[in-house]
Amino acid sequence: MASKGQQNRPSEARLREKLHILWNEINRNKVKYVMIAPFMISFFLFVFLPALSSIILSFTNFNMLQRPDFIGYQNYAKLLLHDEVFAIAIRNTLLIAFITGPLSYLLCFILAWLINELSRPLRVLLTVVFYAPSISGNAYLIWKLIFSSDVYGYANSKLIDWGFLQEPVLWLQDPQYIIWIIILVQLWLSLGVSFLAFIAGLQNVDRTLYEAGAIDGVRNRWQELWYITLPSMKPQLLFGAVMQITSSFSVGEVSMQLAGFPSVAYAGRTVLTHLIDYGTIRFEMGYASATATLLFLSMIFANLVIQQLLRKVGQ
Amino acid sequence: MAKEKRLEVRYGTRLNRSLAGDIILFSFLALLGSFSAWPMAFVINNAFKPLNEILLFPPRLFVRNPTLSNFRDLVSLMSNSWVPLSRYVFNTLFITCLGTAGSVFISSLAAFPLAKFRFPGSGIISKMIVYSLMFSAAVTGIPSYIIISRLGLLDSYGAILLPTFGTTLGLYLMQNFMGQVPNELIESARMDGAGDFRVYWSIMMPLARPAWLTLVILQFQGLWGTTGGTYIYSEKLKPLSYALSQIVDSGVARTGVAAAVALFMLIVPLTVFVISQSNVMETMATSGIKE
Numbered sequence: 001m002a003s004k005g006q007q008n009r010p011s012e013a014r015l016r017e018k019l020h021i022l023w024n025e026i027n028r029n030k031v032k033y034v035m036i037a038p039f040m041i042s043f044f045l046f047v048f049l050p051a052l053s054s055i056i057l058s059f060t061n062f063n064m065l066q067r068p069d070f071i072g073y074q075n076y077a078k079l080l081l082h083d084e085v086f087a088i089a090i091r092n093t094l095l096i097a098f099i100t101g102p103l104s105y106l107l108c109f110i111l112a113w114l115i116n117e118l119s120r121p122l123r124v125l126l127t128v129v130f131y132a133p134s135i136s137g138n139a140y141l142i143w144k145l146i147f148s149s150d151v152y153g154y155a156n157s158k159l160i161d162w163g164f165l166q167e168p169v170l171w172l173q174d175p176q177y178i179i180w181i182i183i184l185v186q187l188w189l190s191l192g193v194s195f196l197a198f199i200a201g202l203q204n205v206d207r208t209l210y211e212a213g214a215i216d217g218v219r220n221r222w223q224e225l226w227y228i229t230l231p232s233m234k235p236q237l238l239f240g241a242v243m244q245i246t247s248s249f250s251v252g253e254v255s256m257q258l259a260g261f262p263s264v265a266y267a268g269r270t271v272l273t274h275l276i277d278y279g280t281i282r283f284e285m286g287y288a289s290a291t292a293t294l295l296f297l298s299m300i301f302a303n304l305v306i307q308q309l310l311r312k313v314g315q
Numbered sequence: 316m317a318k319e320k321r322l323e324v325r326y327g328t329r330l331n332r333s334l335a336g337d338i339i340l341f342s343f344l345a346l347l348g349s350f351s352a353w354p355m356a357f358v359i360n361n362a363f364k365p366l367n368e369i370l371l372f373p374p375r376l377f378v379r380n381p382t383l384s385n386f387r388d389l390v391s392l393m394s395n396s397w398v399p400l401s402r403y404v405f406n407t408l409f410i411t412c413l414g415t416a417g418s419v420f421i422s423s424l425a426a427f428p429l430a431k432f433r434f435p436g437s438g439i440i441s442k443m444i445v446y447s448l449m450f451s452a453a454v455t456g457i458p459s460y461i462i463i464s465r466l467g468l469l470d471s472y473g474a475i476l477l478p479t480f481g482t483t484l485g486l487y488l489m490q491n492f493m494g495q496v497p498n499e500l501i502e503s504a505r506m507d508g509a510g511d512f513r514v515y516w517s518i519m520m521p522l523a524r525p526a527w528l529t530l531v532i533l534q535f536q537g538l539w540g541t542t543g544g545t546y547i548y549s550e551k552l553k554p555l556s557y558a559l560s561q562i563v564d565s566g567v568a569r570t571g572v573a574a575a576v577a578l579f580m581l582i583v584p585l586t587v588f589v590i591s592q593s594n595v596m597e598t599m600a601t602s603g604i605k606e
Contacts, residue, residue, distance in 0.1 A: 025435050031511045032428035032437075039425035040440070042481025045462055047447050050455035057454075064457065111347075114340060124593045128585070129348040129355075135536060135584060136354035137577065145373065152373050188351065193533065197488060200525035200595050204495060235491035242487070246449055275453050285457065292454040299449035 055296075058289035068286060075290035086291070088266045089274040092179055093249060096270065097302075099183050101248035104190030105240060111191065112198035113225070127199060130191045140257040143185050147171035147258070175267035178259045182268055185254050192247070194240035201236030205229060230313050237313065241306045249299050252276060271295050355581070362386070362578035366571050385575035392562055392572060398550050400558075407555040410472055411538040414479045418534050419527050421480045426489030427515045431501060441490070444483050463546060474546035479538065485530045492526035493519050528591045536584045556580060 026033070058075055062068035079086050115126050133139045146154045149170045156168040171177050205228070213228045230237065252272030255261075259268030262277070271291060279288030356376060361369060363381040393400045428434070429441055459478070468474040496519060504514050520527065542557040559580065563573040 022435055029428075029432070029434035032432060032434050035428050035511065035515070036425040036440070038421045039481060039486060042421070042477055043444070043447070043483065043486075044481075045466070046459060046478035046481050047483055048443065049462060050458035051447060051450040053458040054450070054454045057458075111344075114344060120593070120596055123596050124589060126344060126348060127592050127596075128589060129352045131588065132352050132355040135588065136358050136581060137540075138358060139354050141357065142353050154373075191351065193484070196529045196532065197491075197526075199592075200492070200529045203525045203595060204492065235494050239488060239491045242445060242448060249449075250451055252453075272451065272453065275451060279454055279456075285454070289454050292451045296446075296450050300446060303445070303449070 054289040055293050057286055058293045060286045062284075062286040062289075064283050064285050071286070075287050076294070079287070079290055079294065085266050085269060086271075086274055089269045089271045092267075092269055093251070093271045095179065096183055096186060096251050097245075097248040100186045100190065100251070101244050101302075104187055104248070105194065105244045107187070107190055108195040108240060108244075109198050109237075112195055112202060113229070115199065116202045127196075130195065133189050134192045139189060140185070140254070143181070143188075143258060144172075147181055149173060172259055173264050175265045178263055178267040181258060182251065182255050185258060186248070186251055189254065190247070192243075194243045197236050197239050197243070198233070201233045202229070204236075205232040234310070234313065237310055238307070241310060242303060245299050245302050245306065249295060249302065355585075358574075358577050358581050361574040364571075364574065369570055369574055385571040388572045389562070389575045389579075393558075396558065398553075398558075402551055403553065403555040403558045406472075406552060407539065410475050410541065410554055411535060413472075414476050414538045415531055415534040417476065418479050418482055418485055419530050422482060422485035422530070423489045423493075423520065423523065423527055424515060426486050426493050427519050428511070429486075430490045430493035431496070431498070431519075444486055444490075447483050448487060460545060468546075470547055470549050470552065472552065475538070475541060475543065479534065482534070485534065488530055489523060489526055492523045496522050525595045528595045532584075532588050532591045535587045539584050540580065 057068060059070060059072060060068035061071050061074075111130060115123050115130075118126065148154075148156070149168060149172065151157055151160065151168050153168065153171070155171060156165065159165040160168070169177070171181060209228050209232065210224065213224060218224050218227060250272045251270050252275075255263065255268040255270055255273055256276075261273060263269060272295070275288050275291040275295070278284045278291065353376070357374075360376060360378045362385055363383070364378045365380055365382045365384065368375065368379060396403075429437055429444075463469060463474050463478075468477065500518055500522075501514055504518050509517070540556055541554060542560060543553050547553055547557075559576045562569060563576055
């Protein structure tokens with residue numbers, strides 16, 4: 001408890017005292033600053049500064065040739081109130097994020113968990129197999145073949161053979177189907193970074209906890225999962241959630257590869273493809289930056305919500 | 316020895332397992348696996364297909380008359396290049412190895428204090444790192460280019476390497492894993508007179524092995540495929556993937572060579588992946604963080 005006398009002291013002296021304490025703290029932790037310095041320099045120059053300048057550019061009109069001029073919140077007003085295509089992009093992005101985010105998070109975890117119980121050579125083989133779409137470089141080819149619009153496309157030819165269809169469906173040109181195909185392919189692609197992090201995380205769980213759990217009355221594998229494995233993996237779960245948010249909110253490549261760019265009736269438009277359109281085709285960098293900033297804010301919001309949910313794990 | 320014994324107990328008391336469950340589980344994994352293995356199987360098979368099989372429509376997954384002609388064509392094309400092939404290989408190996416090693420070292424070195432200690436600024440730095448993961452790279456291209464050019468890094472290895480050292484994904488991954496190491500271990504090492512660097516090297520890194528092996532995979536994969544993009548324009552500094560992509564871009568006539576290139580670009584990161592993953596997955600007896 002601070003005494004009354006201390007509270008009435010002139011604020012300048014208090015400030016000096018605070019600075020003094022801070023300085024001592026910094027001095028005491030000198031080694032730690034040295035350890036983070038190389039990373040922080042690179043981070044500041046190549047991550048933080050570019051992001052900050054993009055946020056600043058979002059309040060300007062910038063065509064990449066002339067000096068940007070400040071226009072206040074006009075980009076944001078136009079985006080949110082007048083841009084009809086952006087409304088479609090938001091709707092699609094939210095739909096994709098709400099479906100693929102949680103589902104691929106679960107898929108990553110369940111597969112990592114199942115694989116973890118197998119023998120080592122089999123584990124390595126299955127990890128390679130499931131990670132294959134992320135490493136092979138031609139991931140979209142198979143889906144283009146499956147959903148090809150002519151009768152040779154695998155989906156069309158099989159569905160016609162089996163009598164479900166009379167004539168081929170234009171899977172990737174019909175606005176009705178595009179978004180669902182994007183969602184399907186995004187799910188197929190989801191075994192990436194979070195999957196690897198979960199596999200690594202499962203190796204870190206203290207094995208003796210399982211024995212202790214068995215003695216304490218853990219009866220089945222589900223209880224073991226909920227009371228032992230998941231709580232031991234909280235950091236990885238958190239990491240996976242952040243990865244899932246970033247990947248499910250920034251779906252773009254899948255849409256451009258499958259549905260074309262621009263897609264028919266903007267049916268495959270996402271916030272990211274909207275941004276790429278304005279940034280790299282129309283050269284309206286201010287507008288593209290405003291889109292990026294909005295995307296950034298929505299991801300931060302999603303992250304806050306999910307962190308609250310993850311706190312409940314294992315309780 | 317004691318550990319071995321415990322392992323047996325653990326396997327002996329596996330909870331609620333049945334043969335039917337195992338069969339269902341295995342067929343589920345096999346079904347899903349056959350779907351996701353497709354692109355890799357396709358790349359491998361394509362490289363050995365003669366031209367008439369590659370251009371077949373609809374394409375067949377498996378090769379019928381395997382041939383090495385695609386590889387022979389690739390070798391003869393590469394041996395005629397203006398800059399010797401060995402130079403491209405050196406560039407790629409240099410960028411990939413130094414970039415991966417440097418990034419793993421630098422980000423884990425920074426992750427340790429951020430995961431385990433509170434000091435002025437640590438909280439805000441950690442927040443900034445998480446949030447920066449969420450900023451779309453699609454609009455930071457121009458500011459990044461300006462910064463790299465102002466630093467005089469254009470057309471040098473540094474333009475690729477230095478930004479790699481600040482990869483936030485790596486730091487965040489390491490930070491999450493290092494946070495799990497019990498404080499008691501660090502305290503007791505300190506009692507024995509170990510400084511921060513010593514604790515980092517002999518306690519944190521061995522215990523965070525699964526994490527940095529995973530990071531090795533991610534960074535290697537990314538750097539192996541980098542073409543240097545807008546940052547490197549001297550032919551003799553360009554990486555292999557750029558040279559190969561130029562060959563591939565020459566159109567239909569190079570279809571066979573393109574298939575060989577695709578396999579070559581896949582096989583090296585795949586090897587690194589398999590080696591790292593088999594080390595991530597240690598035998599059950601030796602792994603796990605214990606207090």
